[in-house]
Amino acid sequence: xxxxxxxxxxxxxxxxxxxxxxxxxxxxxxxxxxxxxxxxxxxxxxxxxxxxxxxxxxxxxxxxxxxxxxxxxxxxxxxxxxxxxxxxxxxxxxxxxxxxxxxxxxxxxxxxxxxxxxxxxxxxxxxxxxxxxxxxxxxxxxxxxxxxxxxxxxxxxxxxxxxxxxxxxxxxxxxxxxxxxxxxxxxxxxxxxxxxxxxxxxxxxxxxxxxxxxxxxxxxxxxxxxxxxxxxxxxxxxxxxxxxxxxxxxxxxxxxxxxxxxxxxxxxxxxxxxxxxxxxxxxxxxxxxxxxxxxxxxx
Amino acid sequence: xxxxxxxxxxxxxxxxxxxxxxxxxxxxxxxxxxxxxxxxxxxxxxxxxxxxxxxxxxxxxxxxxxxxxxxxxxxxxxxxxxxxxxxxxxxxxxxxxxxxxxxxxxxxxxxxxxxxxxxxxxxxxxxxxxxxxxxxxxxxxxxxxxxxxxxxxxxxxxxxxxxxxxxxxxxxxxxxxxxxxxxxxxxxxxxxxxxxxxxxxxxxxxxxxxxxxxxxxxxxxxxxxxxxxxxxxxxxxxxxxxxxxxxxxxxxxxxxxxxx
Numbered sequence: 001x002x003x004x005x006x007x008x009x010x011x012x013x014x015x016x017x018x019x020x021x022x023x024x025x026x027x028x029x030x031x032x033x034x035x036x037x038x039x040x041x042x043x044x045x046x047x048x049x050x051x052x053x054x055x056x057x058x059x060x061x062x063x064x065x066x067x068x069x070x071x072x073x074x075x076x077x078x079x080x081x082x083x084x085x086x087x088x089x090x091x092x093x094x095x096x097x098x099x100x101x102x103x104x105x106x107x108x109x110x111x112x113x114x115x116x117x118x119x120x121x122x123x124x125x126x127x128x129x130x131x132x133x134x135x136x137x138x139x140x141x142x143x144x145x146x147x148x149x150x151x152x153x154x155x156x157x158x159x160x161x162x163x164x165x166x167x168x169x170x171x172x173x174x175x176x177x178x179x180x181x182x183x184x185x186x187x188x189x190x191x192x193x194x195x196x197x198x199x200x201x202x203x204x205x206x207x208x209x210x211x212x213x214x215x216x217x218x219x220x221x222x223x224x225x226x227x228x229x230x231x232x233x234x235x236x237x238x239x240x241x242x243x244x245x246x247x248x249x250x251x252x253x254x255x256x257x258x259x260x261x262x263x264x265x266x267x268x269x270x271x272x273x274x275x276x277x278x279x280x281x282x283x284x285x286x287x288x289x290x291x292x293x294x295x296x297x298x299x
Numbered sequence: 300x301x302x303x304x305x306x307x308x309x310x311x312x313x314x315x316x317x318x319x320x321x322x323x324x325x326x327x328x329x330x331x332x333x334x335x336x337x338x339x340x341x342x343x344x345x346x347x348x349x350x351x352x353x354x355x356x357x358x359x360x361x362x363x364x365x366x367x368x369x370x371x372x373x374x375x376x377x378x379x380x381x382x383x384x385x386x387x388x389x390x391x392x393x394x395x396x397x398x399x400x401x402x403x404x405x406x407x408x409x410x411x412x413x414x415x416x417x418x419x420x421x422x423x424x425x426x427x428x429x430x431x432x433x434x435x436x437x438x439x440x441x442x443x444x445x446x447x448x449x450x451x452x453x454x455x456x457x458x459x460x461x462x463x464x465x466x467x468x469x470x471x472x473x474x475x476x477x478x479x480x481x482x483x484x485x486x487x488x489x490x491x492x493x494x495x496x497x498x499x500x501x502x503x504x505x506x507x508x509x510x511x512x513x514x515x516x517x518x519x520x521x522x523x524x525x526x527x528x529x530x531x532x533x534x535x536x537x538x539x540x541x542x543x544x545x546x547x548x549x550x551x552x553x554x555x556x557x558x559x
Contacts, residue, residue, distance in 0.1 A: 011380050011381070011382070012380070012382045012383070014376070014380065015376045015379075015380035015381075015385075016376075016382065018372035018375060018376035019372070019373045019376050019377070019388075021368075021369050021372065021373070022370060022372075022373040022432055022436065023373070023388075025369055025429060025432065026392075026395065026429060026433075029403075029407070029425060029426060029428075029429035030398070030429050033406035033407055033410075034402070034403065036405075036406035036409075037403065037405055037406055040405060040406065108545055109303070111541070111545065112303070112538060113306075115486060115490070115537055115538065115541045116490070116534045116537060116538065117489060117491075117492065117493070117508075117509050117533065117537070118490065118493070119492075119493040119512075119513060120508065120512070120530045120534055121306065123512060123513070123516070123527075123530045124306045124309070124310040124527065125306060126516065127310070127313060127523050127526070127527060128305075128306055128309060130523075133523070135305075169303065169306065172303070173303065226397045230397075230401070232399065232401050232494055233494065237513060251401050254401060254402070255401055258404060258405045258408075259404060259405075264405050264409070267405055268405050271401070271402045271404075271405065274399075275398075275402055278397055278398055278399075279394075281397065282393075282397045285393075286390050286394065289390075289393075290390075
C-alpha cells in the first residue's frame with residue numbers, strides 16, 4: 001500500500017537521502033584515500049614534497065629480492081595460519097556441538113581471544129614467549145626439551161612459528177563460532193534418518209555434516225585468509241617484523257616503508273600491491289557469496 | 300581449550316606474583332605469596348594509566364555514537380526501500396570490510412597532518428568510524444527487516460506521518476537491535492585502538508590503553524606483573540560486556556556474514 005501511495009521516484013529520493021551521509025563518509029575516508037594511494041605510488045612523495053616519478057617505485061620494488069621474499073613469506077605465513085585456524089576451528093566446533101555436559105559454558109569460553117583487544121592479548125603472549133622467565137620456555141626447560149633459556153621471538157624460524165601460533169590463537173574462536181552456527185543449522189531429520197540406517201558417527205560427520213557446511217567452510221577460509229593477510233598488530237607487537245625481517249609480511253613492510261621511513265611513494269606502491277591482492281580475494285568472496293545465495297533462493 | 304585460555308590464566312597468575320618470583324629462571328610454577336599488590340602498584344609505575352583508561356572509553360563511546368548516527372538512516376533505507384544499485388552497494392560495503400586500515404594510512408596521515416589533526420582524538424575517531432559503518436549497516440538492516448512492514452502501513456493508512464511512524468513504531472521496536480549494534484560498535488572500536496592510535500597520535504594524554512601500554516614495553520625494564528595487571532584491567536570491560544550479551548552478538552554476526 002505504501003508503494004501505491006508514494007511514487008517510485010520519491011521513494012528512491014528518500015532512500016538515497018537516508019544513505020547519503022554514510023555513503024559520503026565512506027567515500028571521503030575510504031574511497032578517496034584508496035585513489036590517492038594509487039596516485040602517490042607514482043611519485044616520490046615524502047615529508048619534503050613530491051615529484052612524479054612514473055613507474056620507478058614499482059620497478060625498484062619488483063626487482064628487489066627482498067620484496068619478492070616478503071611476498072613469498074606472506075603467503076607461507078598465511079597458508080599455515082589459515083589451515084591451522086580451519087582445522088582447529090572444525091574440531092572445536094564438532095566438540096562444542098556434541099552432547100557434552102557444560103558445553104554452553106565452553107561455548108562462551110572459546111570466545112575471549114576474539115573480543116579482547118588484539119594488542120592487549122599480544123602483551124600477554126610477549127610474556128609467555130619470554131625466553132628466560134616465560135612459561136613456555138619454563139616448561140621446556142623443566143621437561144628437558146630445552147637445555148637453557150630460549151627467546152622464542154629472537155630467532156628467525158621460532159619467531160615465524162611463534163607469530164603464527166599467536167595469530168591462530170586470535171583467529172580460531174571466530175572460525176569455531178561460525179562453524180558451530182553452521183552445524184546447528186543442519187536439519188535434524190538428516191541425522192535421524194542416517195541413525196535409523198545405522199550410519200556410524202564418522203559416516204554421519206563425513207557424509208552429512210561436512211557436505212552440509214561446505215559453503216560455510218569455503219567462505220570462512222576466504223574470509224580468514226583475508227583477515228590473516230591483513231594481520232598487523234600481532235606481528236608488530238611481537239616482533240615488529242624482525243628478527244632480521246623474518247616475520248615481515250606485506251602489511252608490515254608497507255607500514256615500515258610508509259610511516260617508519262616516511263617514504264610515502266614507496267609505501268604507496270606496496271599498498272597498491274596489497275590492494276590488488278585484497279581485491280582479488282574480495283572478488284572471489286563476493287562471487288562465491290552470490291552463488292551460494294542463488295542456490296539458497298532456488299531451493 | 301587450554302590453548303585458548305592458558306594465556307589469560309597465566310596473565311592473571313603472573314599479575315598476582317611478586318616481581319622477584321617472576322624473574323627467576325628456570326620458571327617457577329609456584330609462588331607462596333600471591334597478592335593483588337601489582338594492581339595497586341601499577342598506578343605508580345604507569346602514572347598515565349587512569350588517563351589511558353578514560354581515553355579508551357571516551358574514544359570507543361564517541362566512535363560508536365557517531366557510527367550509529369550514520370548507520371541508522373542508512374540501514375533503515377536498505378531495509379525498507381527498493382532503489383537502483385541497492386544490492387551492488389551492499390556488496391561494496393562488505394568489500395570495504397576486507398580492507399585493512401593499513402592500506403589507507405598514507406593519504407589519511409597526509410590529510411590529518413595538513414589539517415593539523417595529528418595527535419588529537421579526532422585523528423583516531425574519524426578513521427575508526429569508517430571501518431565500523433559497513434558491518435553496522437548489515438547488522439542493523441537485518442533488525443529493521445524483522446519489524447513487520449504491515450505495522451508501518453497500518454499507521455500510514457491511519458494518517459501517521461513518516462516522522463511519527465519512525466518515533467512511535469520503528470524506534471521502540473528496534474531498540475534491542477540498536478543496543479546490539481551499539482555494543483558491537485563499542486567493542487569494535489575498543490579493539491581497534493592500536494593501528495590508528497600508534498600512527499596518528501604520539502601524545503600520551505590522548506593514548507588509549509593498548510598503545511599506552513605498548514609504549515611502556517619499549518623503554519623500560521618491564522615489570523611484568525604490573526603490566527599483566529594493567530592489561531587485564533584493560534581487557535575487563537569488553538569481556539564483561541561481551542559475556543552478558545554474547546548470545547545476541549554472535550547470533551547477529553553469524554547470520555549477517557554466513558547467510559545474509
